[in-house]
Amino acid sequence: MMSVMGNPTNIFWHESxxxxxxxQNLINQQGCVVWITGLSGSGKSTLACSLNRELHSxxxxxxxLDGDNVRHGLNKNLGFSSEDRTENIRRVGEVAKLFADAGLICIASLISPYRKDRDACRAMLTDANFIEAILLFCVFMNMSLEVCERRDPKGLYKLARAGKIKGFTGIDDPYEPPLNCEIMIEEKDGVCPTPCDMAGQVVSYLDENGFLHA
Amino acid sequence: MMSVMGNPTNIFWHESxxxxxxxQNLINQQGCVVWITGLSGSGKSTLACSLNRELHSxxxxxxxLDGDNVRHGLNKNLGFSSEDRTENIRRVGEVAKLFADAGLICIASLISPYRKDRDACRAMLTDANFIEAILLFCVFMNMSLEVCERRDPKGLYKLARAGKIKGFTGIDDPYEPPLNCEIMIEEKDGVCPTPCDMAGQVVSYLDENGFLHA
Structure with a gap:
């Protein structure tokens, strides 16, 4: 089947x-995107790895889709200007959408500091034809700057404080926390959850919402 | 694990x-890319659909990954200048690489008229550490311009001949046929192969090269 869509007018949409x-029936699961947002050092990659492992098991x-890794490939021609950060997020959102369409549970792990960029991805992954057909679940790593800076696994906060990195999220560039997120990861009684605890929280959400079966 | 790579120096590589x-073991197959190149109307999308169906069965x-479809999403900010065409192919190559890494058999269907752009994708999908670790197989739809123009499924050749589309591949922009391709689809005794025949040719190749099992 073929239909003409939007502009440019010489591009057609091919129905597979x-x-x-x-x-989804083939692999007995439902494609979706788990979007992990938070400060550098908040545990995004740790959760992504742990969740990936738990789902595989x-x-x-x-x-x-790790924000840093993607910058070595698809997004290697982008920098850190506000415009480039937006394009960085947009491209990852589009790729995540393709993975979800392919039937995979796509785990996108990016600082994604700006609300408007995250909202654009959520809109991209919402099917207006179906009620509750939101295929993107936002996981907010709600760790204080203090905790993240103390961890500083890549030594980047130190560089940012010394003025050697400009526009670093949390230091001299804002992080806008989600106003609505499906899952929040945070300290409990001053203790950070373990990687297994964090992954378990997300897996429970996916399971309760039917994504672990076709 | 974490290691510092290339520039910019503040980007780290996270080992999943x-x-x-x-x-691959989970889904009993090996991730790779089937890259279908050829003129508009040469049957790329037909083969892509048929191959997708046959593999699913x-x-x-x-x-x-259909070139036209991707231009509605990931590549919607690209036009048809030589530079934008190259970037279009590069991004599809990078996404195809992610899909192959995810373990899927990714079918990329794009005119991809320039040899250098296709070669760049092939290089991207070749692991220099392993002999014969090429994960991209080029399928050349070797149909004459005459055949493609007679089919003209989207009416684009007519528009190009009337001068209403500029830079149309095969008319006023070159198509550089592959010098080496893994699979060639062509007429036999003046008869074009059926969608099933074409898909069968590719499936046989994948099977013989071990990609249909982990």
Whole structure:
């Protein structure tokens, strides 16, 4: 099937003969995006790895799109200007959407500091034709700057404080916390959750919402 | 694990705890890219759909990246200048690489007229550490311009001949046929192969090269 869509007018939309439902039935899961946002050092990559491992152990096919890794490939022609950060997030959102459409549980791990950029990705992954057909779940790593800076796993806060990195999120560039997120990871009684605890929280959410079965 | 790589120096590479091999074992196949190149009307999308269907019927997880479709999403900020065409192909190559790494058989269907752009994608999907670790297979739709123009499924050749589309591949922009391709689809005794025949040719190749099992 073929239909003309939008501009430019010489681009057609090709309907694939194998649809998302068929792919999902094949691997017995539902494609979606787990979008992990938070400050540098808040544990995004740790959660992404742990979640990926936990899903795999349950026989689910997931894939991590890590903000840093993507900047070595797809987004290697982007810098850190406000415009480039927005384009960085947009591209990852578009790729995550393709992975979800392919039937995978896509784990996107990016600082994604600006609300408007995250909201654009959420809109991209919401099917206006269906109630509650939101396929992007936001996980907010709600760790204080103090905790993240104390961890400083890459030594970047130190560089930012010394003025050797400009526009560093949390130091001289804002992080806008989500106003609504599906899952929040935070300290409890002054203790940070373990990687397994964090992954468990997300897996429970996915399971309760039916994404671990076709 | 974490290691510092290339420039910019503030980007780190995160090793995922679940690797390609584990994903491949889970779904019993090997991730790779089938790159279909050829003129508009040469049957790229037809082959992509048919191949996708055939692989699905064998229980294999594949996904079509269609050049036209991607221009509605990831590449919607690109036009048709030589520079933008190159960036269009580069981004599709990078995404195809992610899909292959995820363990899927990714079917990329794009005119991809320039040899240098296709070669760049092939290089991207070749692991220099391993002999014969090429994960991109080029399928050349070797149909004459005459055949493609007679089909003209989107009416684009007509517009190009009337001067209403500029820089149209095959008319006033070159198509550089592959010098080496893994699979060639062509007329036999003046008869074009059926979608099933074409898909069968590619599936045989994938099977013989071990990609339909982990």
């Amino acid at each position: 003969t194998v649809g998302k439902t068929e792919r 349950r026989g689910k096919l997931s894939y991590v | 705890t679940v690797g390609k091999t584990e994903r 064998r229980g294999k997880l594949s996904y079509v």
